[in-house]
Amino acid sequence: MAKLYYYYGAMGSSKSANALMAHYNYTERGQKALLAKTNIDTRDGAYVIRSRIGLQKECVLLSDVCAMKDDDILAYDAVIVDEIQFATKEQIDFLARIVDDLEVPVLCYGLRSDFQLNLFEGSQRLLAIADVIKEIKTVCWCGKKATCNARYNKDGIVRTGSQVMLGANDEYVALCRKHFLEGKLRRE
Numbered sequence: 001m002a003k004l005y006y007y008y009g010a011m012g013s014s015k016s017a018n019a020l021m022a023h024y025n026y027t028e029r030g031q032k033a034l035l036a037k038t039n040i041d042t043r044d045g046a047y048v049i050r051s052r053i054g055l056q057k058e059c060v061l062l063s064d065v066c067a068m069k070d071d072d073i074l075a076y077d078a079v080i081v082d083e084i085q086f087a088t089k090e091q092i093d094f095l096a097r098i099v100d101d102l103e104v105p106v107l108c109y110g111l112r113s114d115f116q117l118n119l120f121e122g123s124q125r126l127l128a129i130a131d132v133i134k135e136i137k138t139v140c141w142c143g144k145k146a147t148c149n150a151r152y153n154k155d156g157i158v159r160t161g162s163q164v165m166l167g168a169n170d171e172y173v174a175l176c177r178k179h180f181l182e183g184k185l186r187r188e
Contacts (some may be wrong), residue, residue, distance in 0.1 A: 002105040004096050006084070006126040008112040009136035010146045010174035013111040017051035018136060019082045022107055023030070026135050031077035034057040038086035049082045062087060066094045071101055084110035087122030096129055109136075115151035115158065115172070117180075119122065141186050146174035157183045 009015050019035070026033035037049050039061050050056040062081055073079070079098060081087070087095075087108075095106045108130070112123050119127070127133065134176075140146040151158040151172050157180070172187060 002099045003131035004099045004126075004129065005105065005132045006123075007107065007109045007134050008085075008126075008129035010138050011149045012052065012174050013112070013136045013138035013146075014051065014053070015136055016049055016082050017053055017055055017112075018026045019080050020049060020051060020055045020057055021081050022078075023057060023109055024082075026078055030036055032075065033078040033080050034065065034073070034076040034096050035080050035082075036062050036065050037082040038062045038084065038091075040086040041083040061119040065089055065167075070102060073098055073104060075185050076104060078172045079104060079106045081106065081157055082110070084108040084126065085112070085120035085123045086110070087125075089125045092125040092129070099131070109139045111149060113149065117148060124158040140174065140176035141143055142162070142176060142179060144176040144178070145177055148175045148177055148180035150175045150180055152185055157185065161188065164180070 007015065007018060023033045023035045035057055037059050039121065044050040046061065047058055049058055049059045065079065088147060095108065098104050100105050107127060111120060113119055138146045151171060152173060
């Protein structure tokens, strides 16, 4: 029975690497997995998923998946989507329909919350309707589990601004809740 999977984690928890490994596992077993990412993520090019450890693969955009006909989707054994936090509620509902009506599993990878600890639209919808929800863990500089995505600049943690600002290790760091609230980016 197909399921809608939501794998979430803080920045740097290897979500993209896990998505790419899942795609590889399907391919290695002679199955076809459709690899996609949301349209907003253009850091590495519109049609590339790249992990911080250097893994990368060409992909399609989630908007293209949502425009596909059922027969085209049925050509795949699974759908894998990265940066799912940027998806709309309607796109998440479309992915759920792929699972429920076409019986094709959908694996979604992304952040749960933003730099202000607010849920993203895609994450919120997945937390409400996903069949399986699993955390991909990473650690704060102190060794505790990191659950917060801190946006920072030369002056320290940034607490205001647009919810979406694409960046990587030069603008975001995963912290435990305590150090996020204290504003401590590193051991002093």
